[in-house]
Amino acid sequence: MSGIDRILDKALRGERMTLEDTITLFESNEVEKMGDAANVIMNRMHPDPIKTFVIGRNVNYTNVCDVYCRFCAFYRRPGSEEGYVLPDEVIFQKIKETQDVGGTEILMQGGTNPNLPFSYYTDLLRAIKERFPDITMHSFSPAEIQKMKVISGLSLEEVIRQIHEAGLDSLPGGGAEILDDRTRRKISRLKGSWTDWMDVMKTAHKIGMNTTATMVIGLGESMEERALHLMRVRDAQDECIANKYDSEGFLAFIPWTFQPDNTNLKLERQTPEEYLKTVAISRIVLDNIKHIQSSWVTMGPEIGKKSLYYGCDDFGSTMIEENVVSAAGATYKVNIESILQLIRETGHTPAQRNTRYDILRVFDEASSVERDFIMQN
Numbered sequence: 001m002s003g004i005d006r007i008l009d010k011a012l013r014g015e016r017m018t019l020e021d022t023i024t025l026f027e028s029n030e031v032e033k034m035g036d037a038a039n040v041i042m043n044r045m046h047p048d049p050i051k052t053f054v055i056g057r058n059v060n061y062t063n064v065c066d067v068y069c070r071f072c073a074f075y076r077r078p079g080s081e082e083g084y085v086l087p088d089e090v091i092f093q094k095i096k097e098t099q100d101v102g103g104t105e106i107l108m109q110g111g112t113n114p115n116l117p118f119s120y121y122t123d124l125l126r127a128i129k130e131r132f133p134d135i136t137m138h139s140f141s142p143a144e145i146q147k148m149k150v151i152s153g154l155s156l157e158e159v160i161r162q163i164h165e166a167g168l169d170s171l172p173g174g175g176a177e178i179l180d181d182r183t184r185r186k187i188s189r190l191k192g193s194w195t196d197w198m199d200v201m202k203t204a205h206k207i208g209m210n211t212t213a214t215m216v217i218g219l220g221e222s223m224e225e226r227a228l229h230l231m232r233v234r235d236a237q238d239e240c241i242a243n244k245y246d247s248e249g250f251l252a253f254i255p256w257t258f259q260p261d262n263t264n265l266k267l268e269r270q271t272p273e274e275y276l277k278t279v280a281i282s283r284i285v286l287d288n289i290k291h292i293q294s295s296w297v298t299m300g301p302e303i304g305k306k307s308l309y310y311g312c313d314d315f316g317s318t319m320i321e322e323n324v325v326s327a328a329g330a331t332y333k334v335n336i337e338s339i340l341q342l343i344r345e346t347g348h349t350p351a352q353r354n355t356r357y358d359i360l361r362v363f364d365e366a367s368s369v370e371r372d373f374i375m376q377n
């Protein structure tokens with residue numbers, strides 16, 4: 001039995017992967033074998049033949065940022081003529097449009113704008129919840145939360161408590177890039193250490209919020225750093241479970257690849273195989289995280305479909321708007337109807353979920369519900 005076969009056999013027996021096992025998997029090119037094992041594990045965790053998606057919208061409320069990540073084509077420096085903060089009315093309109101197409105989730109994400117006081121966020125969230133009590137605010141990445149901490153002078157826990165009380169439901173895991181400081185220092189020196197990112201997530205779990213976690217490969221990281229990233233996310237999830245917090249911790253893990261176009265970093269684009277391998281390893285290693293999300297926005301619909309056989313149980317969000325990714329050249333746009341079709345083409349049944357992964361609607365083949373839904377929208 002080869003080293004990879006032994007490791008995959010161990011994973012299929014339900015044994016936990018060590019750091020060394022994970023590094024060996026990342027160093028291997030046996031992508032299909034890893035995909036097969038991940039698919040078996042995924043099917044054990046999610047035996048129903050459905051693949052979920054959420055109807056949501058990204059709202060990039062400001063592009064002003066003082067973190068200057070080298071890979072980011074979206075931000076504008078404070079004082080730039082091209083900098084913006086969306087008027088509240090525009091944000092409300094975007095949320096209304098999202099609800100009008102059956103959407104449930106708003107992912108507000110922006111730069112770390114030093115000109116916005118903490119009250120901007122709490123007031124805006126209250127105003128949103130007043131107008132749209134049913135919308136789930138899955139918004140603000142750890143870098144933005146850390147900025148709120150600096151601006152408000154409050155403790156991290158107090159910031160998260162106050163913003164949660166104002167209407168923030170859960171935290172998306174953006175800005176994790178690679179959770180190791182060697183790579184972080186090279187690509188986003190001012191964004192803080194990996195522990196800064198993790199502190200936000202752990203604090204959110206502690207006060208009862210759910211979060212997600214991401215990983216971006218192709219930033220010049222080593223295979224060991226990729227493996228460490230997974231270990232650190234898994235450890236934090238263990239901590240959440242061991243402490244019996246009133247939170248499910250990381251509800252999902254979302255790996256994706258760095259998009260080098262239009263950025264200052266001269267790095268090679270990751271291959272689809274490398275992406276699929278990372279998806280498979282994530283499913284195999286993260287035994288305490290329920291969902292692995294496909295990232296078709298960056299990889300395109302065809303690889304997105306394949307990922308559903310490499311460990312992903314979820315097709316992510318409809319992503320009505322995603323300026324951060326699209327500014328860097330990911331131009332795939334797939335609407336709700338296409339998502340239904342793409343999931344069907346993989347032999348699965350599509351189902352709309354909410355941010356907590358509760359199933360809202362199963363789209364059985366040719367169901368009248370679906371026809372009505374498509375006609376209306």
Ligand code: SF4
Pocket residue numbers: 065066067068069072073074075110111112143188191
């Ligand atoms: S990735 Fe986010 S934090 Fe980094 S420069 Fe862009 S907007 Fe700012």
